Amino acid sequence: MSPIAVAAYETLAAGRAKGDYLCTKIDIKFPIENTAHWIDPCVEAAGLLDFNFHDLRHTAASRWVSKGVPLAIVSECLGHSNIQMTMRYAHGMPDNDERAVIAMMAYY
Numbered sequence: 001m002s003p004i005a006v007a008a009y010e011t012l013a014a015g016r017a018k019g020d021y022l023c024t025k026i027d028i029k030f031p032i033e034n035t036a037h038w039i040d041p042c043v044e045a046a047g048l049l050d051f052n053f054h055d056l057r058h059t060a061a062s063r064w065v066s067k068g069v070p071l072a073i074v075s076e077c078l079g080h081s082n083i084q085m086t087m088r089y090a091h092g093m094p095d096n097d098e099r100a101v102i103a104m105m106a107y108y
Contacts, residue, residue, distance in 0.1 A: 006059070007046070007048065008042070008043065008046040008048055008051065011045075011046040011047065012042060012045065012046055039053060057078060060078075061074050061078055061086070061089045062089055064077070064089075065089040065090065071083060071086045071087065071089070071090060072086075074086050074089060
């Protein structure tokens with residue numbers, strides 16, 4: 001999980017109720033597909049200096065994997081061309097070996 005993305009979330013979520021928008025400084029004049037329209041004001045509001053939009057993809061992938069989402073599903077969601085690209089996130093599955101043993105032993 002990217003420390004920068006975590007810092008952004010914590011800064012933007014501070015003092016907000018669950019379900020509230022994290023960033024309310026959005027100018028609706030620009031198309032929503034333009035990331036500068038909605039992400040740049042949030043990055044600025046969070047005071048981030050070295051933010052890369054790709055950090056959000058990495059954080060999402062790391063969180064999915066750490067919660068047990070199969071790598072094939074993460075790969076599909078991220079649009080990776082092969083599973084090897086997604087294997088970078090396998091480090092987030094520290095109990096994978098233990099879960100494999102438990103699954104196999106369940107048959108006995």
